Amino acid sequence: MNGRDKFYVAYFVMHLVISVVMDSGAVIPEQYQFGLQRQLNQFHIEQNNDLLMAAPPTWLKSFLWIELVFQVPFFVIGAIGLCKGCKKTYPLILVYCVEAAVTTFGCLAEVSFMDALTTSEKINLAAMYMPMVLIPVVMGIDFYRRILSWIPGKEKTQ
Known part of the structure; x- marks a missing residue:
């Protein structure tokens, strides 16, 4: 496995944890969340003033369900x-890349x-979201x- 693929594997594992622990908190009813999950989400919202996660609009909830x-x-x-x-996983990886970036x-x-966000808060949130784009x-x-x-490339015509 080359260095890029090792990075991608690490990224997938890291993003798996973020998806399950953090992002799912915006769509899973609170009574079904783990205590740590609720605490981490609340901490993130308060520390970063992430208004999207504080009150996710319907379009974001649909994206989170896709996630x-x-x-x-x-x-x-x-x-x-x-x-x-x-x-054989390459086409699936490409589909993921397009979906995740968009x-x-x-x-x-x-x-x-x-x-409602200050410039500083926007920069902070952009710094968190940008790597995921x-x-x-x-x-x-x-x-x-x-x-x-x-x-295969085009064959030369004679």
Whole structure:
């Protein structure tokens, strides 16, 4: 496994934990959450004034359900696939990259234009959201190029 793939596996594992512990708290009813999960979410909201997570709009809840239903199982499949060198997971990784970059960019854009946040709070939240946009974009380009290499070039016509 190359260095990039090791990074991607670490990213998938880290994001799996964030998805299950933090992000799910915005859509799972409080009575079904673990105490630590509620505490971490409350801490994050208070420390960072993350208004999106404090009162998630319907569009964000739909993105978070996609994260729980698609991304959480994907993180396991993607990490195992990369560890085993299974190229059959590459198209799924590319789908994840597009989905994650687009949905997280939507959150980043929303936060950037919130009048209720100070410039400092916007910068702080952008610093948290931006890696979750940039890493999937870079990974998506990487996997697009890998998949593209499977397609034979045009044959020369005579």
